[in-house]
Amino acid sequence: MREFDLESLEELLPDTARQIADVIGFPATQRLIERFGGPCFPVGRGLRDTGERRLAMLRDVIGDEN
Secondary structure, eight states, rough: OOOOOOGGGGGGGGGHHHHHHHHHHHHHHHHHHHHHOSSOOOOOOOSSSSHHHHHHHEEEEEEEOO
C-alpha cells in the first residue's frame, strides 16, 4: 500500500471523512480508511451478532478510545 498523510490531504476529503477526523483524529481516520476504504459500513443497534462483529472490527482498527 502506498504511504500517505491523510491530514495533508484534508481539503480533498469529503465532509464525512473530515467530520470523522474531527471526532477521532486524523491518525485513527487514516487507519479506518486504509482498512475499510469507501463502502458503507452500517453498524446495527446491537440486536444481532452482525452489529457486534462490525463494532469489534472498528475497535480493532481505531481503538476502544475512539
